[in-house]
Every structure is written in C-alpha cells, then in structure tokens.
Amino acid sequence: MLIPSPKWLRGDDIAASEITPRHVFESRRRLMMMAAAGAAGATLSPWFMRRAHAAQAHGAKLAAKLNQAYAISEKPTPYDDVTTYNNFYEFGTDKSDPARYAGTLRTRPWQVSVEGLVKQPKVYDIDELLKLAPLEERVYRMRCVEGWSMVIPWIGYSLSELIKRVEPQPGAKFVQFITLADKKQMPGIGSPVLDWPYSEGLRMDEAMHPLALLTFGLYGEVLPNQNGAPVRMVLPWKYGFKSAKSIVKIRFVDKQPPTSWNLAAANEYGFYSNVNPDVDHPRWSQATERRIGEDKGSGGFAALFAPKRKTLPFNGYGQQVASLYAGMDLKKNF
Ligand code: MTE
Numbered sequence: 001m002l003i004p005s006p007k008w009l010r011g012d013d014i015a016a017s018e019i020t021p022r023h024v025f026e027s028r029r030r031l032m033m034m035a036a037a038g039a040a041g042a043t044l045s046p047w048f049m050r051r052a053h054a055a056q057a058h059g060a061k062l063a064a065k066l067n068q069a070y071a072i073s074e075k076p077t078p079y080d081d082v083t084t085y086n087n088f089y090e091f092g093t094d095k096s097d098p099a100r101y102a103g104t105l106r107t108r109p110w111q112v113s114v115e116g117l118v119k120q121p122k123v124y125d126i127d128e129l130l131k132l133a134p135l136e137e138r139v140y141r142m143r144c145v146e147g148w149s150m151v152i153p154w155i156g157y158s159l160s161e162l163i164k165r166v167e168p169q170p171g172a173k174f175v176q177f178i179t180l181a182d183k184k185q186m187p188g189i190g191s192p193v194l195d196w197p198y199s200e201g202l203r204m205d206e207a208m209h210p211l212a213l214l215t216f217g218l219y220g221e222v223l224p225n226q227n228g229a230p231v232r233m234v235l236p237w238k239y240g241f242k243s244a245k246s247i248v249k250i251r252f253v254d255k256q257p258p259t260s261w262n263l264a265a266a267n268e269y270g271f272y273s274n275v276n277p278d279v280d281h282p283r284w285s286q287a288t289e290r291r292i293g294e295d296k297g298s299g300g301f302a303a304l305f306a307p308k309r310k311t312l313p314f315n316g317y318g319q320q321v322a323s324l325y326a327g328m329d330l331k332k333n334f
Helices: 006-010 022-037 046-050 097-104 126-130 159-166 260-264 318-325
Strands: 111-116 122-125 136-143 148-158 174-179 199-203 213-218 232-234 247-253 288-291 308-310
Touching: 111 126, 122 126, 148 159, 148 232, 159 213
Parallel strands: 111 247, 148 288
Antiparallel strands: 111 122, 136 148, 148 213, 174 199, 174 247, 213 232, 288 308
C-alpha cells in the first residue's frame, strides 16, 4: 500500500529526477526483505522481520451483547496480533508503528460533528455517541488490500442508527468520514504519504446497510488507540482502508466525496473497494490472502508463513451486500 503521494511526486523542493520514487524504493525494499526470508509473496510488510512484540496492555472493559446473526465459525485472530499489526499512517507506515506511537492520541475529550445535508446536524460528545444505541459484539472477517486478513470481535452498533437520528435530506447521496489530523498527537502527519486528514466515503445505501458498524471497541474492551480509538468505521465487505479510524466528522453530501487512497493512486484504490478476488490490484493478485496469526510455530513471521486461503467475493458477505451493486460492472467500479 506504500505508494508515492501526489506531493511526493510533485517534489515541492526536490526535482523529481533527483529522487527515487517511493513506490520503486518500497518495492525494492520489499523484494530485498522477501529475498532475505527466502520466500515469495507480493504484499508483505517489513514488520514480519521483527514480530517479537510485547504483550499489549489491555484497555477498559466495554460491555456488549454478542449478536449471533454475525457470529462466524472462524477463529478470532489473537488480541496481540490485532493490536500490533496495524495500518494507521498518522502514526507511521510500518505495521508496528501504530502500537508503538499511538499512545500520544488523546481520546477524551472527543467530539464527532455530524453535518451536511441532514435535518438534525449535531456535534456529539463521544460518550453520548457511545450510548446512542445498544452496543453489540460482532465477529467480522477483515481483509486488507495488501493481502492479509483477520477475524475480529468488534463492538459497536450499525451506523444506520446514527443516520436515522440525524435525518438525511433527500439530496444526501453519500456519507464522508473525516478523521483526526493533529500534528501534535500524530507523528506520521508530518509525512507526505497521504493528503491529510484521512478521508473515506460510502454511498448512502452502503452506509445504511446493517453490516456497516460504527465501532467503539474490540475483544470486550474500548478500542486501543492503534485500532482507531475512540470511534471508527468497520466495513467487512470492503478492503480495510475503507474503514476510517479516529473519526471527527461524518458529513452527508450530494456528490461522491474525495477519499485519501483514491486521491493518492486512483488506478489502485477505487471508491468502492469491495473485496473482489477477480479484480487484481495492478501490482498483485487479490485471489488469496494470508490470515494473520495462522503462522503457527514459525517464530513470528506474521503474514509470511500463514497458509494462503482463497479470498471470497465481498469477503464472504455477498449474501448480505451483493444486491447493493446489482447491475454494476464491478471490474470498472472497483
Ligand atoms: N484510518 C486512518 N485514519 N488512517 C489510516 O492510515 N488505515 C486503513 C484503515 N483506516 C487507516 C485508517 C487501513 S489501510 C486498514 S487495513 C485498516 O484501517 C486497518 O485497521 P486495523 O489496524 O485496526 O486492522
């Protein structure tokens, strides 16, 4: 997922010819890492070289009732993997950076502004938002665009609960999620890898789908900072980057909103980004994935030695969500 940002390519202070484009540098580095490990694979993070992580400290308990409708038989990914193998570029681009640096994120006080084309715009205090609807535990399969996956017991409620309360106007066709971008708390904001703040979006019918989870916790506890505290989206049928972390604004708009990864590389990261084994990323196949934590006894080589599993259309949630895309060309609208 590491790619040059538009700013980097523009090379505001450096001539483009004087720098190695970041993606070239990154893919060279990745190749070197893979060669060092004596294995092949397209999407591995250098993090695998030093997975010997400390057990993660646990957060405050967050009570929620398991919703059986979303229970799956696959084994949840161990807590320590869920909380140390992360993408949260505001804290750095290495998989281990969020766990290492997100301690500086202050999650109270925190407000979320729900605004734009709604009849009842409102700035919610996070503790009010948390109590807006009964919290449920839902075990979701998560698939990152980089080729790894996890199974995570999240805690939250359907985003539709919030949407109903703010009463979208007829002109509201999309929902945009804007996340915190504070240089003082987030060391990665200084890097031009993405245009900050991180922004994501959904079509209104996607946002209203019961699977779309406004998420406050995982594994029976409040979200660890590195997983997007105090509130994030979780969209299990889409690649992980659609699930924005540490949200401060939810905006209802009439046009498809700009989204960070699409702005950075439109040919690689589409607006929809539904998990689709038939549409390859331009630089790697999406047909298979490796489940983090399934690398039994490998001494900590995270994604590298986990067996490959077939990636399922819509990440296995096709029965629930495929109808949202009826009649659409999903190769074009990737
Ligand atoms: N949200 C913000 N604000 N910043 C990010 O860098 N990374 C995304 C997504 N949400 C990201 C973000 C990506 S690429 C993925 S795969 C998921 O968060 C990872 O979530 P996890 O670390 O909890 O597994």
